[in-house]
Amino acid sequence: MSNLMRAVRAVLWSFIGLGGRRADADRRTAQVGLLPLVGVALVTVLLLIAGLLALAHFAAGT
Template structure:
């Protein structure tokens, strides 16, 4: 669970700049490995796209 939260923080930092200083982000990325970061990143992109589609559907009123 702790590694998942680390991966989420690292991906959020790379997406929108949340999560601390650059040196901390480099350390987190080195500790986690590339595959968990790619997996969390893809999941976050899919959630973002689904949210935007739901918002557009709601705004269109259909």
């Protein structure tokens, strides 16, 4: 599995809170590295916010 996919998987698991044991989370972080995790997390949060804004805009009908 590529490093990017490992980072995406680790971030998504942490967002929904099903990361498993602490040792598993530490192992995933060590495999990927801290900087890619932070980058993927920022992009994911920005996409989530953009999606929510688009949904609100669509729901308001403007």
